[in-house]
Amino acid sequence: MKRWGTTVYRLLLAALLLAAGIFAERIGLVAYFTDPYEVPYLLGLIRRHLMLVGISMALATTVGLGVGILLTRRPFRRAAGVVMYIVGLGQTLPSIAVLALMMSVLGIGVQTALFALFIYSILPIARNTLAGITSVPAPMIDAARGMGMTDARILLEVELPNAMKVILTGFRVALVINIGTAALCYLIGAGGLGDLIFTGIAMDSPKKLLAGALPTTLIALLADRGCELLGRLLIPRGLREGGA
Template identity: 65%
Template sequence: MQATVTKGYRFVLLALLFVMGIGAERIGLVAYMSDPWEQEYILFLVRQHLFLVSISMALALAAGLTAGILVSRKRFRKYAGVVMYVIGLGQTIPSLAVLALVMSFLGIGSRPAIFALFIYSTLPIARNTLAGILAVSPAIIDAARGIGMNPMRILWQVELPNALHVILAGVRVALVINIGTAALGYLIGAGGLGDLIFTGINLMQTDKLLAGALPVIVMALVGDFLVELFGIIVIPKGIRLAE
């Protein structure tokens, strides 16, 4: 039965890919992406897109992990609600409005786009870091204290490894949001794949629209997979089996 289901799934997937290939050929996407000049231009936009995502995600990781760890400490835990509210203010404002506000004091180009993406990506990381650390069993922490571990060792060797699954879930959410929102950077002169997407919309050219949208989708899927793979590598096997 399972073999039959697997074969059926593969057949449906191949049929879907075949239909999508025919559709891509009919709308001119294949011809557009086969043009050597257009290929070079798409790769240039992909590099711009990756630059925006990588810098903003690095900043979001640094800020989110630091904030989540700090407010998880007993002396700062009473401020956790306020800190998360302040960090989350950026996500309560529509992305276009955030870009407009940031552009008003940083001008146009990659800097305001990176700052806006940083604001949008920090909350999931900080919130999941806090939630993951607070979810660690007090019995495990007491056992660590019992064998003489100091607070810093408990954090790095007990709390963070046990919270890593939850933290990486927040990183995956932040990364996918970041990759999708980075397309809006084109509106303030930051470049990226939003160039093709919005040009295709404005000119009603489906081939250009899809030439920009499909790489964004692929980047989001690949990024999500890489974070999951990273979790499999770094999370201790015993913790993964317990989860």
């Protein structure tokens, strides 16, 4: 029965891929992807998209981890609620509204897009860092302190490894959100794959729309898979569930 289910699944997948290929050929998407004049332009948009995501995520990860860790230290715990509320203000607004607000202050261009993406990505990382570290059992920390470990060693060798799964979940969410939101940065002159998406919408051209949407989707899927592989490196084996 299981073998039949696998066979049916493969046949349906093959049929779906065949139908998608026929559709792509009919709307001219295959010709667009193989056009020697369009390929360099498409690759340039992909590089710009990856640059926007990479830089903004590096900044959001650095600040988010720092804020999350700082708020778990005893002198700053009382301020956790207020700080997290301030950090989360960016995600209470629609992404297009965040871009518009940043544009009104910083103008148009890459720097505005980077700052808006940073604001939009920091909350999941900071929140999950805070939640992950505070969920580490107190007896475990007391045991480490009883062994003579310093606060820095406890953070690096006890708290962060035990909180890493929760932290990576926040990073994963922020990364996927960032990749999708980066497509909107075309609207403020930052380029990226949104160029093709919005041009396709404006020109009623499905091939241009899909030429931007498909690479964006593929980047998000690869990033999600990359986070899963990163978890295998950073999460101690004994703390994984199901080999995550």
